[in-house]
Amino acid sequence: MNRFDYIRPASAAEAFAEAARPGSAYLAAGTNLLDLMKGGAARPDRLVDISRLPGLDRIETLADGGVRIGALVRNADLAYDAGIQRRFPAVSEALLSGASPQLRNAATLGGNLLQRTRCPYFYDVASACNRRTPGSGCDALHGENRLHAVLGWSEHCIATHPSDLCVPLVGLDAVVELEGPGGAREVQLEALHCLPGATPERETVLAPGELIVAVRLPPQGAGLAAHSRYLKVRERTSFAFAVVSAFAGLELDGGTIRTARVALGGVAARPWRARTAEAALEGAPASPDSFARAAEIALADAHPSGENGFKIALARRLIVRALKDALAGTPEAPAALPASPFAPHPGADHAA
Amino acid sequence: MSLSLRLDINGEPRIVEIDDPRITLLDLLRERLALTGAKKGCDRGQCGACTVLVDGRRINSCLTLAVSLDGAEITTIEGLAGDGGVGGERLHPVQAAFIRHDGFQCGFCTPGQIMSAVGLLAEGHAGADPERVRELMSGNLCRCGAYRGITEAVLDAIAAEAGAAREDAA
Structure with missing residues (x-):
């Protein structure tokens, strides 16, 4: 790990000023940043520790019925919050399907949104990576790439965004509140992460020194609470990133779909909102045929970026499965294996 | 740069001086405070051998900068047994x-x-x-x-x- 200066700002204004200097990085829990620094993939000159800034660790219900989640709320606290479990159950399920209990106790909401890709070539400083070192090339393109992107990638970068949490959040129209040297503004979560194009090193729309202070969930998302599901295919039962994941949420009018929300994880450099699939579902009967058609539409623009064509078929099937689960109704109790497509009966299926 | 931390470690208030902000909680415990119960397995948050409690919550001590924990209560395996604090006779x-x-x-x-x-x-x-x-x-x-x-x-x-x-x- 490189040497760095450690700064604990007394105020938000001081934090913004320090963080706007070249070479600075914000530090909250550091669960991803320290990992990157230990491998040399991140080499900040200065860490600006925001973990003690006041007022960023609350979950508040807003007057309009939405919820505002401070950027320093820990993943475990958000996942087990009774209001989140009741009104936005897929958010809780996605969080609990990610990382380990130890990491969830530390990792923060803002850090989850801004975590870096887990592309092994990004982590390995001996490899060419346009995202880490602009212009150096992309060793993933002709390397081990079965887990890489199938949507929105470019020949400059085929990395995916690894967050589980972001998948239901983007489906629920989450808004990201930012503050920085230039004042306060907000962006839709869907627009926070950049697709790689020719500049994969530009990962988000954040300006230098800008800080995520909160994420807002509009009240409309709670209308999906009775019919929503997050599913995640992993290469082991637990504590693994998604190969593909899917969020589905429905509002029903008898047998007809009034509102549909569909999003995918593990397929692109951003959490992927499948708006064309949603449009095809809304007004259609809530039937397997509609779900299959929506899944086709969702992946219509997908292309393998390497030996990962299977992810396109997998994503289609997972969308159908998530929609079927959503139609059947959100599980009453949180699943023993959160988001697992292989555990249809939550609870003790196996003896100890 | 010298940094002074106040930590409560297994019920004992300590003032710890560190000269390098890169020191993780795990390295602080093992290398500076002779508490070698928490183990360095992967050192990247993947194996859990370094798990300790910070303010009562389990975390990976290898992925936590010691300097960020000023004022925290740390419990390690050495502090679990009863009767006489560290090294006590009655197992948890x-x-x-x-x-x-x-x-x-x-x-x-x-x-x-x-x-x-x-x-x-x-x-x-x-x-x-x-x-x-x-x-x-x-x-x-x-x-x-x-x-x-x-x-x-x-x-x-x-x-x-x-x-x-x-x-x-x-």
């Missing part, structure tokens, strides 16, 4: 359950497993469900594959705690 119920159920083989991962299990009990989300125990212990790897005994030990400790709570109520 989770430690006793691991022995009773043979929840280890080589023992390298065991301090992390036990601290993780203590955190799991405090969180209270597992109930008596072995599936949930396995899922909520997934941040701790055991290369010897002692998972069966580990799961039984954790379930036993949960049942013992629930039994004690019932006795208290009665």
Whole structure:
């Protein structure tokens, strides 16, 4: 790990000023940043520790019925919050399907949104990576790439965004509140992460020194609470990133779909909102045929970026499965294996 | 640059001077404070051998900068046993359950497993469900594959705690 200066700002204004200097990085829990620094993939000159800034660790219900989640709320606290479990159950399920209990106790909401890709070539400083070192090339393109992107990638970068949490959040129209040297503004979560194009090193729309202070969930998302599901295919039962994941949420009018929300994880450099699939579902009967058609539409623009064509078929099937689960109704109790497509009966299926 | 930290470590207030902000909690415990119970396995948050409690919550000490913890309460495996603080004679119920159920083989991962299990009990989300125990212990790897005994030990400790709570109520 490189040497760095450690700064604990007394105020938000001081934090913004320090963080706007070249070479600075914000530090909250550091669960991803320290990992990157230990491998040399991140080499900040200065860490600006925001973990003690006041007022960023609350979950508040807003007057309009939405919820505002401070950027320093820990993943475990958000996942087990009774209001989140009741009104936005897929958010809780996605969080609990990610990382380990130890990491969830530390990792923060803002850090989850801004975590870096887990592309092994990004982590390995001996490899060419346009995202880490602009212009150096992309060793993933002709390397081990079965887990890489199938949507929105470019020949400059085929990395995916690894967050589980972001998948239901983007489906629920989450808004990201930012503050920085230039004042306060907000962006839709869907627009926070950049697709790689020719500049994969530009990962988000954040300006230098800008800080995520909160994420807002509009009240409309709670209308999906009775019919929503997050599913995640992993290469082991637990504590693994998604190969593909899917969020589905429905509002029903008898047998007809009034509102549909569909999003995918593990397929692109951003959490992927499948708006064309949603449009095809809304007004259609809530039937397997509609779900299959929506899944086709969702992946219509997908292309393998390497030996990962299977992810396109997998994503289609997972969308159908998530929609079927959503139609059947959100599980009453949180699943023993959160988001697992292989555990249809939550609870003790196996003896100890 | 010298940084002064106030830490409560296993019930003992300490003032710790560090000269390098890169020191993780794990390195501080092992290299500076001679508390070598927490183990350095992967050093990247993947194996859980370094698990300790910070303010009562289990975390990976390898992925936490010591300097960021000023004022925190740290509990390590050395602080679990009763009767006389560090090195006490009476085992914590989770430690006793691991022995009773043979929840280890080589023992390298065991301090992390036990601290993780203590955190799991405090969180209270597992109930008596072995599936949930396995899922909520997934941040701790055991290369010897002692998972069966580990799961039984954790379930036993949960049942013992629930039994004690019932006795208290009665």
